[in-house]
Amino acid sequence: MIAALEVVPSWYLVLAALIFSIGSFGLLVRRNPLVMFMCVELMLNAVTLTFVTFAHVLTDTGGQSIVVFVLVVAAAEVVVGLAIIVALLRKRPEATADDAALLEG
């Protein structure tokens, strides 16, 4: 029975969907801005996995090219986001996402 199992592309898509929803759950639940950011990274990774799967199934390089762009944008996003978090946590080390208004002015 198990020997007959073949890995089909939809399994990758289902796995990516699971990772994406776990990431979205964490983003909604956690209050530490750093952990929220990691959850965003999880969601981005789920999407890149989907893109690579589609690139593989459709035998097209476009999906992989988009993953390169997602990587670059994720890197830029992390740099700016962490700078904001550093500025926020410097004002109050125990700050949560609710305290973003501290940066006002």
Add this chain to the structure above:
Amino acid sequence: MSVELVVFVLAGAVCLGGALGVVLSTNPVHAALSLVATLFGVAVLFVAQEANFLAVVQVIVYAGAIVVLFLFVIMLLGVDQADDLRVEPLVGQRVAAGVVSLAILGLIFAALDSAGMTATGVSGTIDDRVADVNRLGESLFTTYLFAFEVTSVLLVIAVVGAVLLARRAKPGDEIVDPGQEERAEQVAERMADARAHVGAHEFWPHGDEGRRAAGGDGEDVDEHEEVRS
């Protein structure tokens, strides 16, 4: 049992375990390390789907740079104490979040199901004899050349923005309001008028000396405070 199946099951389990670790671990350092597990699992799945270059980039950029940046910020700011996950600051937040994320999952499954659980669309023409790095490079520098160039602008903006945001403002570096001095003078004038009207003694019991003492260091500071309020 085929090798591909074993690889998929193991890497998928690592991915899901890491993802749950990110969400559920109380310590941000543990969350970052769980994120590394997920990133490695995704890299393995990339290799399983013949995206070798992207798998390497995934490990170098994500695990090597982004997570290290996360850990660096955690250590730099000393926020590595555990969060208390037992309290739920907003009543019903977790239930609502669970419902929303399950709804997202359901939506994705519905979309997958409507497409017959597979990719639909125009198939490309990948020449299997060409390495994926070559294909990717050719695609980036021909089809997506403009987007690639714009990406460099994005990186420059990100670097400048990060430096600007994370810089510790020096005392003299405050954003200066161009008309501030003028308005400070006007306010001082009006204050002087008001004082003359009311009588200096009622306003500041000890005259100008008392005003200095009450205002802190000196007149300048006092005026600034008035302008702000």
